[in-house]
Amino acid sequence: MNNKSYPFLKTKINKERYIQILDVAIPVLIATILLLIIVF
Amino acid sequence: MNFISNWKQKFLHYKSLNAKDKLSYQKEFLINNALYILLILAIIYTYTQNPKFLGTNSIINIISLSAANLPIACGIAGTIVLTGTDLSAGRVVGLTACVSASLLQAIAYTSKMFPSLPPLPIPLVFLIVLIIGAIVGYVNGFCISKFNLHPFIVTLATQLIVYGILLMYITLNGNNGQPLSGLDASYKVFVTGSLISLGKIAIPNYVWYGLIVVIIMWFIWNKTAFGKNMFAVGSNKDAANVSGVNVVKTTILVHVLAGMMYGVTGFIEAARIGSNTASTGLNYESDAIAACVIGGVSFVGGTGNIGGVVIGVFLLRIIFVALNFLSIDVNLQYIIKGLIILAACAIDMRKYLVRR
Numbered sequence: 001m002n003n004k005s006y007p008f009l010k011t012k013i014n015k016e017r018y019i020q021i022l023d024v025a026i027p028v029l030i031a032t033i034l035l036l037i038i039v040f
Numbered sequence: 041m042n043f044i045s046n047w048k049q050k051f052l053h054y055k056s057l058n059a060k061d062k063l064s065y066q067k068e069f070l071i072n073n074a075l076y077i078l079l080i081l082a083i084i085y086t087y088t089q090n091p092k093f094l095g096t097n098s099i100i101n102i103i104s105l106s107a108a109n110l111p112i113a114c115g116i117a118g119t120i121v122l123t124g125t126d127l128s129a130g131r132v133v134g135l136t137a138c139v140s141a142s143l144l145q146a147i148a149y150t151s152k153m154f155p156s157l158p159p160l161p162i163p164l165v166f167l168i169v170l171i172i173g174a175i176v177g178y179v180n181g182f183c184i185s186k187f188n189l190h191p192f193i194v195t196l197a198t199q200l201i202v203y204g205i206l207l208m209y210i211t212l213n214g215n216n217g218q219p220l221s222g223l224d225a226s227y228k229v230f231v232t233g234s235l236i237s238l239g240k241i242a243i244p245n246y247v248w249y250g251l252i253v254v255i256i257m258w259f260i261w262n263k264t265a266f267g268k269n270m271f272a273v274g275s276n277k278d279a280a281n282v283s284g285v286n287v288v289k290t291t292i293l294v295h296v297l298a299g300m301m302y303g304v305t306g307f308i309e310a311a312r313i314g315s316n317t318a319s320t321g322l323n324y325e326s327d328a329i330a331a332c333v334i335g336g337v338s339f340v341g342g343t344g345n346i347g348g349v350v351i352g353v354f355l356l357r358i359i360f361v362a363l364n365f366l367s368i369d370v371n372l373q374y375i376i377k378g379l380i381i382l383a384a385c386a387i388d389m390r391k392y393l394v395r396r
Contacts, residue, residue, distance in 0.1 A: 015393055018393055019390060019393050019394065022386055022389060022390040022393075023067075023071065023390070025386055026071050026074055026383060026386050026387055026390065027071070027074070029379055029382055029383040029386060030074050030075075030077075030078050030383055032379060033078060033376055033379045033380060033383065034078065034081060034082075036368075036372060036375065036376055036379070037082060037085065037362075037363070037366065037368065037376065038085065040368055040369060040372055
């Protein structure tokens with residue numbers, strides 16, 4: 001399949017990259033929750 | 041004993057790792073159990089701010105509130121295992137609560153909905169609400185499995201239909217939507233009475249009903265062919281079909297069972313609240329879905345267990361009660377709840393990706 005005609009195919013989710021993003025997102029979310037509880 | 045040997049094995053495995061692997065193991069552990077760590081930190085922090093949080097009264101309160109929500113969460117969990125969801129749950133709880141309340145109002149109550157009707161036998165009313173829940177569940181399951189419609193849309197439609205029926209029901213006999221209260225004493229005692237007390241603090245009966253529901257659901261999920269079929273359909277519908285599992289029947293049965301659980305919740309809630317209106321049960325489904333996701337019932341399907349659901353319900357309730365104890369602004373509580381659900385979904389997704 002020609003990728004030029006289907007540019008969205010290039011952005012296929014890379015599993016490793018996805019896990020890396022979640023590795024940052026989860027602690028950030030948890031820290032935000034704790035911060036909200038403690039600060040307010 | 042199995043549990044202890046399991047942990048022992050895990051510990052030995054951890055000790056045999058080299059420094060680099062140990063670090064990544066710790067990271068995995070921290071991320072996978074982030075919510076539980078958050079819970080422990082929240083409990084400790086709340087306790088330091090308000091020591092009453094861990095008092096017997098508060099603990100019984102948390103257990104009671106959680107027990108009231110256990111049946112609906114156990115019901116919804118089944119639909120989530122099938123990669124679906126059920127938005128009609130809260131409204132079915134509302135309808136069944138109003139039906140129970142209207143049929144079990146005290147005969148002496150002045151604004152009784154059916155003035156000439158004596159309070160019906162409790163088992164009969166219980167059966168009626170189970171049947172109502174099962175009918176709604178059957179409609180959901182039938183449309184989802186036979187017409188291949190998305191559960192989100194089907195249950196959204198039934199939510200509206202059930203709400204319409206509920207609104208019509210509470211205007212029957214010139215009731216004009218007034219709250220249904222003045223419940224018969226036997227009904228109130230049956231649900232909110234207390235057979236067993238812990239010291240001076242009474243444990244309401246509905247805690248035991250919640251426990252019975254959990255045991256029944258655990259048995260259905262783990263020890264019956266239907267339970268195995270449910271997980272098979274949730275993991276891969278086509279593979280289950282090829283293996284000889286009746287996908288349509290399983291889907292319908294899961295929804296019927298879920299509907300019956302909403303009936304049980306409605307029956308309990310009617311007596312617990314004591315004054316039921318059309319808004320009874322509003323948004324119950326969102327709390328139940330959140331509890332399931334937090335408890336590890338994955339939206340990718342085919343994963344989850346009843347133990348997880350129970351933990352999810354308790355975890356969510358502990359956090360809600362803790363937020364109240366810390367007297368955090370009610371508006372902010374919604375934001376925190378949303379963030380907790382988001383974190384639970386992210387952790388769930390990460391676990392799924394790592395396993396795949």
